[in-house]
Amino acid sequence: xxxxxxxxxxxxxxxxxxxxxxxxxEWFGRVKMTxxxxxxxxLDGVNYPTVIGETATxxxxxxxxxxxxxxxQTSVPVALTFxxxxxxxxxxxxxxxxxxxxxxxxxxxxxxTVHYVSSVVLSIKDGVAxxxxxxxxxxxxxxxxxxxQLLVVAPGKIYSFGISPGAASQPVYKExxxxxxxxxxxxxxxxxxxxxxxxxxxxxxxxxxxxxxxxWAINIEASWAGHSGSWWARYPTKWGGWYxxxxxxxxxxxxxxxxxxxxxxxxxxxLDFVICYSFDxxxxxxxxDIYTTVKPAPAS
Numbered sequence: 686x687x688x689x690x691x692x693x694x695x696x697x698x699x700x701x702x703x704x705x706x707x708x709x710x711e712w713f714g715r716v717k718m719t720x721x722x723x724x725x726x727x728l729d730g731v732n733y734p735t736v737i738g739e740t741a742t743x744x745x746x747x748x749x750x751x752x753x754x755x756x757x758q759t760s761v762p763v764a765l766t767f768x769x770x771x772x773x774x775x776x777x778x779x780x781x782x783x784x785x786x787x788x789x790x791x792x793x794x795x796x797x798t799v800h801y802v803s804s805v806v807l808s809i810k811d812g813v814a815x816x817x818x819x820x821x822x823x824x825x826x827x828x829x830x831x832x833x834q835l836l837v838v839a840p841g842k843i844y845s846f847g848i849s850p851g852a853a854s855q856p857v858y859k860e861x862x863x864x865x866x867x868x869x870x871x872x873x874x875x876x877x878x879x880x881x882x883x884x885x886x887x888x889x890x891x892x893x894x895x896x897x898x899x900x901w902a903i904n905i906e907a908s909w910a911g912h913s914g915s916w917w918a919r920y921p922t923k924w925g926g927w928y929x930x931x932x933x934x935x936x937x938x939x940x941x942x943x944x945x946x947x948x949x950x951x952x953x954x955x956l957d958f959v960i961c962y963s964f965d966x967x968x969x970x971x972x973x974d975i976y977t978t979v980k981p982a983p984a985s
Contacts, residue, residue, distance in 0.1 A: 725759040726950060728979050746966040750780070750937045750959040752897050754812060755979065757950040764982035766947040770975050774968035777975065778961045779944035782809040789821070792905070793922040801825045802905050802918045809939060811955050812893050813875070818905060820885040828909040833880075833887045838930045839899035845927070846872070847889055850882045850906065850915055856889075866927065893936075893957060900933035947982030 724732045731737065739751055757763055769777045785807040789800035803819040818833050825831075834847030834857070843861035852869060856878035860867045873895060880887035902924040906915040923932040940959040950956060960977055 723758045725757065726763055726765065726979070727756050727758060729753055730756070741962075743964055745774075745964050745968045748961060748963040750940060750961040752893065752937070752957070752959050754893075754958070755950060755956045757952055757954050760952045762952065763950045764947050765950060766980055766982040767977055768980055769977045772973055772975060774965035775973060775975060776963040776965075777977065778963070779946075779958055780940040780961060781942040781944050781956065781958050782939045783942045784808045785939055787920060791922070792918040792920050793924075794918045795916040796912060799824055799912075799916075800918075801907055805903065805905075805920065807939065809893065809957055812957060814891050814893060814896055814936070816887075816889040816903065818880075818887040818889070818903075820905070820907065822885045825907050825909040825912075828907050829883060830908040830915060831883050831885065831906065832915070833889065833903065833905045835889055835891070836902045836904070836924075836927065836930075836933065837891070837896060837899050838901070838933055839896060843930060846876055846878070846891065847904075848878055848880055848882060848884075848887055850908070855881055861930075896936045899936050900930075901936060902929075902933045 729737055737753075741749060743749065755765070767779060787802075787805040787807075789802050789804075791805075792800070792802050794800060801821050801824040803821040804817075805819075806817045808815050808817075816833075816835065820831060822828070830850045832848040832850045834845050834849055836845050837843070845859045845861075845866070846856060848855050849857040854869075856872060856876070857869050858872045858876065859869060875890075875892040876895070877890040878887065879889075903920050904926075905918045907918075908915050917926075919926070921932060921934055925932060937959055940961075944958055948956075962975065
């Protein structure tokens with residue numbers, strides 16, 4: 686009898702072991718994807734829900750503009766529109782940057798009989814202002830020195846940048862500090878110059894973040910037979926030279942192309958633009974919050 690009980694117990698244990706080893710699996714395989722997603726479009730490089738704050742103190746009858754940029758980070762076109770607060774007495778408009786093309790007659794010259802500047806074209810694209818300068822070499826035949834420099838009067842800083850004859854290295858960047866021009870300083874990141882002393886073609890590039898709210902003028906110099914000592918050509922014509930910070934050109938004067946809503950950003954495209962605010966002469970004194978929201982355009 687005792688042997689029979691032991692045999693039954695052994696069979697029971699064996700059955701339990703068999704049940705445990707026959708457990709069912711839950712799947713045949715599994716895939717884990719961890720996706721980092723970028724916002725499709727950013728305004729001034731920041732993501733939702735950041736609100737970009739700006740302030741201004743103005744009087745009725747005044748207009749001003751502020752610079753911004755949009756950047757597509759996606760591989761598909763994105764249709765966009767702006768929604769702006771509607772406030773009586775305040776008009777808001779939007780403009781893209783156009784090109785500025787200058788000819789020989791747009792400059793003042795130390796020798797007014799030799800208009801040796803052929804052309805200057807200023808264009809703004811992908812957050813960079815580009816000046817392309819060409820000289821008419823036939824008018825200064827045998828020249829032994831040429832160069833070009835920009836004067837920029839920006840909020841909180843006045844500086845010059847360009848190709849300067851006589852400097853030990855090119856390009857040359859200087860700042861106006863405490864009433865005097867500095868010696869050459871390290872060129873800020875992103876500023877570039879193509880060309881060298883005595884060339885007839887130059888390209889100067891300055892990122893817009895160094896120009897925001899700023900004014901500019903350009904000097905183009907040359908030395909040739911009977912004209913030693915770097916004779917100048919200047920734009921604008923009223924600009925009086927390196928200590929004249931008043932008769933200069935507003936960088937926003939290029940923002941003349943109305944931004945038609947809605948518009949489409951192509952894949953990877955950057956759009957530089959300004960928002961302009963105009964205040965009626967009779968607007969009541971007060972503090973006004975004016976919101977401009979960038980949104981997907983409604984499907985047509």
